[in-house]
Amino acid sequence: MSSQLIGFICVAGMLGMIALRMPIALGMAIAGFIGFGWIVAFDPAISILESGAFETISNYDFSPIPMFIFMGVLASKARMSAELFHGAKTLFGAWRGGMALAAVTSCGIFSAISGSSLATAASMSKVALPEMKKNGYADSLATGTLAAGGTLGIMIPPSIALLLYGLLTEQSVGDMFIAGIIPGFMGLLLYMAAIAITVKIFPHLATPGEATTLRQKLSGLKGLIPFGGIFALIIGGIYGGIFTPTEAASVGAFGALIIALYRGMNWKDFVDAVAETLVVSTMIFFMVIGAEIFSVFLSVSQVSNSLVNTVTALELSPFMILLCILALYIVLGMVMDSIAMLLLTVPIVYPLAMAAGFDPIWFGIVTVITVELGLITPPIGMNVFVINSVAKDVRITSIFKGVIPFVLSDIVRLALIIGFPVLALGLL
Structure with missing residues (x-):
């Protein structure tokens, strides 16, 4: 049996284990271990289990993860x-x-502080949702806004998703963060435009707020200063060459602790x-270890090369290859956490993207935006269910109805960045 066939069998087995609700990290590790042992030998496979875990945990490049989570x-x-x-609220x-x-x-x-879509959605919904409902906002607009707003955490740096993509593909994490600035804030501005257009067309969905004076607006800005300061410190330090991403993560965590x-x-x-940081970091590192073992297996099985050769033989245009990859991410985003999705798929699709001639930094930004889109796409958007766990009295269909304008704005943003790569690469 050829190594490629063994590779596809093990990949299929891994997907089957994940479908049966096995943890994704464990599914990747088991498939990688069995596949490598099947192709090479099981004694070296056992050595990879030992060395893979140690090398991942001791890798200095992964140390920003717990700092950003903290x-x-x-x-x-x-x-x-x-x-x-x-x-x-006072500004508007x-x-x-x-x-x-x-x-x-x-x-x-x-999200510029938390770096996590699910954490952003959960934290902000507990604060904003009760006030929006108390002031007569429709359930669909209130919950849809928070579900979509939470997805900004995956793109606006510092982003754990961009960090992991850079490490998996051996790209500069600093470059990934800088490339994410314009697309991240494009997402914020387009979401604001989506809200403005929606309430203009359907004014019954929202009520006017209380008028505020200039003094109140300036006073309200005080609450934004700590966040802006930490963001400027991290990104300015990386962009100016003062900090490495690891140092920037430590400085940012220290700044957040002082505040x-x-x-x-x-x-x-x-x-x-500290306890929550340890739990979340352990979960992510477990997935990274599984992905490392799975990546070693993919390299010996030649699955990625086989896919590249197959796609090359089909003579698909680079644009068609990109559409197929993005469609895969949108589907996976409906049922899978963003970090798990990236760890699972990047080792497979990245060689396809490079063979098609795409810039690796630009492809990473496009990939992360598409993952972000999948988090709010029906029928199983992860962020929608996070909001539903907070707003238990709101029907899930109302939340999905509320995210439609934001899904459309994300599609616009994705199209702009695909059409004009300078939007992602212009600051580099």
Whole structure:
């Protein structure tokens, strides 16, 4: 039996294990171990199990992950999300849909600290959703705004998804962060435009807010300063060559800790933040270890090369290859967490993208945007179910109805970045 056939059998077996609800990390590790042992030998396969785990955990390049997670958890524990929302709310004053604009703006800023879509959606919905409902917002607009706003966490740097893509493909993490700035803020601006257009066409979905004076607006900006300061410190340090991504993560986490302590975070909250960081980091590292073992298996099975040769023989245009890859991500995004999806698929699709002649940084940005889109795409958008777990009284169909304008705006953003790669590469 050829190594390629063994490879496809093991990939199919891995997908079957995941479909039967086996943890994705374990599914990748088992498929990689069995496949490598089948093709080479099981003694070397056992050595890979040992060395793969050790090399991943001891790899200095992966150390920003717990730091960025700790930074986001501190922001949540210190209840920064509440001050952020109330600060943003004053900026939009008496605008119709002003609270929705404040909510999506808060999600965008908070995501620059948390780096996680699910964490952003969960934290901001607990603060913004009760106020939006109390002020007469339709359930669909309120929940849809928060579900979509949470997805900004995957793109606006520092982003764990961009970090992992850079490490998996051996691209500069700093370049990935810089390339994500314009697409990330494009997403925020297009979401705001989607809200403005929606409430213009359907004014019954939202009520005007309370008028605020210039002094109140300036006072509200104070709540945004800590977030802007940490973001500027991280991105400015990386862009200016002052920090490596690892150093920037440590500086950002320290800055978030100082702010949290200043805002009265107690010892129990600190211990809880450390414990939550350890749990989430362990989960991600477990998936990275599984992906490393799976990647070694893919290299010996030549599955990726076989796919490249097959696609080359079909003589598909680069654009068609890109559409097929993006369609795969949208489908997977409906049922799978973004980090797991990237770890599972990037070792397979990245060689296809490189064979098609795409820029690796640009392809990473396009990939992450598509993953982001899958998080709110019916019928099983992950962020939609996160919001539904908070708003248990809102029907899931209402949330999906509410995300439609944001799905359309994401498609517009994706089309613009595909059509004009300079939007992702212009700052490099």
